[in-house]
Amino acid sequence: MISVYGGTGFIGGVFCDLYPDEVIKIPREFRKPESKDILYLISTTSNYNILEDLHVDINTNLNVLMETLQHCKDTDTTINFISTGFVYGLDVIDAKETDLPDPRGLYSITKRSAEEILVCFCENFGCKYRIIRISNVYGTDKTISMKKNVLGFMVNKLKNNEDVCLYEGGMVYRDYMHVDDVCRSIKFLMDNGEENEIYNVGTGQPMYYYDIISMVKDAIPGCTSEITSMETPEFYSKNQPKNFYLNCEKLIQLGFKQNISLQTGIEKLCTN
Numbered sequence: 001m002i003s004v005y006g007g008t009g010f011i012g013g014v015f016c017d018l019y020p021d022e023v024i025k026i027p028r029e030f031r032k033p034e035s036k037d038i039l040y041l042i043s044t045t046s047n048y049n050i051l052e053d054l055h056v057d058i059n060t061n062l063n064v065l066m067e068t069l070q071h072c073k074d075t076d077t078t079i080n081f082i083s084t085g086f087v088y089g090l091d092v093i094d095a096k097e098t099d100l101p102d103p104r105g106l107y108s109i110t111k112r113s114a115e116e117i118l119v120c121f122c123e124n125f126g127c128k129y130r131i132i133r134i135s136n137v138y139g140t141d142k143t144i145s146m147k148k149n150v151l152g153f154m155v156n157k158l159k160n161n162e163d164v165c166l167y168e169g170g171m172v173y174r175d176y177m178h179v180d181d182v183c184r185s186i187k188f189l190m191d192n193g194e195e196n197e198i199y200n201v202g203t204g205q206p207m208y209y210y211d212i213i214s215m216v217k218d219a220i221p222g223c224t225s226e227i228t229s230m231e232t233p234e235f236y237s238k239n240q241p242k243n244f245y246l247n248c249e250k251l252i253q254l255g256f257k258q259n260i261s262l263q264t265g266i267e268k269l270c271t272n
Contacts (some may be wrong), residue, residue, distance in 0.1 A: 002190070003033035005068065006041030007088065010141045010149065011082065011134075015183040031064075032071040037190065038067070038079045047086075047105030047239040055107075061110035062117065066095075069121050078128040079118060080190050085133045085200065087112040092241045093173065097133075097198040097250055105239035109128030128195040132186060135246045138265065139179030140272055151176060151212070155269045158216055161224045162220045167236065169229035170210025175202045175245035178260040188256045199251055203258055206245035215263065219270040 007025035008014040016023045024034045042064055049056045054211045072079065088095040089102035115131050122129045138151040157164050177185075185201045192198055210227065217223045233243070260268075 001035040002037045002039050003035045004041070005042065006037045006082075009041055009043075010139075011137060011179060011182060011186075012039075012041040014139070014179045015041075015186060018180065018183050019187060031067045033068070033077065036071075036075070036077050038068075039082070039186065039190070040065070040079055041082045042068075042110065043082070044107055047107040050106045050239075051235075057106045057110045060113050061107070062121075065114050065117065067119070072121075072127050075123045075125075075127065078130070078195060079113065080120070080130045080186070081118050081131065082186070083111050083115055083131050083133045084108065084134050084242065085202070086241060087115070087133065089248075090237075090241050092244045092246065094245065094247045095200070096239050096247045097200055108239075119196075122196070128270060130189060130193055130195060131198040132189060133198065133200050133246065134177075135183060135200070135248075136174055136176045136244065137179050137182050137268070138176050140269065141179075151216075152269065154213055155216055155266075158213075158220055158223055158225045159270065163226040163228060164213060165228045165230045166210060166213065167230060167232040168242075170208060170213055170227070172209050173206040173243040174209045174212060175204065175206045176212065176265075177201065177203050177258065178262075178265040181258040181260050184259065185251060185256055188254070189251070192254050195202055200246040200248050201251060202246045202248045203262070204246070204248035204252060205262075206243075207262070212262070212266075216266050216270065219267050 004023045005026050007016045044057050044060050048267040087101040087103045087216050090104050101111045101112050118129050141149045
């Protein structure tokens with residue numbers, strides 16, 4: 001059985017739906033695991049929190065993790081920690097697991113700090129870990145916004161025939177993987193990945209963001225939205241990667257194959 005922390009979130013909720021007979025959802029206020037295998041997804045989701053609360057990323061991404069690890073000391077526990085490719089820096093192009101992280105933005109920095117805390121803890125208390133850094137995720141999500149699941153946000157705007165404005169005209173690289181495939185890759189790595197290793201998760205097939213949004217527009221019959229361009233805002237350029245795609249050969253060489261192409265996934269979003 002897998003003790004899932006963050007089982008009510010976007011990715012965690014889908015994971016629990018896909019593997020209902022193998023998971024134990026740990027309630028939000030609980031910290032002690034109920035099995036030796038842990039899937040840890042508790043996290044903030046963007047670098048924008050710093051504008052409103054300097055503490056929320058630290059409290060959520062670090063303090064809650066430390067409270068959880070306290071219950072894992074000297075146990076035969078494997079902690080599968082969901083991190084982000086944002087830890088690689090401000091221009092993430094074909095980033096490999098061996099590349100030196102250079103995070104910017106408080107969300108990214110605390111996620112990288114959490115990775116290092118986890119490794120240090122496991123080395124000192126005999127636990128094992130896997131760190132899984134994910135690329136862009138999309139799918140049906142009720143909490144989408146400009147700060148979370150941006151592609152879903154854009155889909156909704158285009159469905160409503162609203163114009164969309166893309167930073168730098170969308171001429172930046174992105175790699176989107178459907179949430180179902182993300183969850184399948186996580187389970188695949190838990191079953192097949194080496195312990196005490198880092199793995200990137202994504203399709204490894206980047207596209208210009210403009211082409212992705214054009215694909216969305218083409219999938220919506222009669223869409224009259226215009227796709228326009230604007231300069232990247234200063235805060236975004238200081239905290240978010242310009243290009244963002246990961247090298248996923250390590251995952252692919254293990255034998256993982258995605259089931260849902262971007263075209264198919266977008267068509268599903270546009271018809272929901």
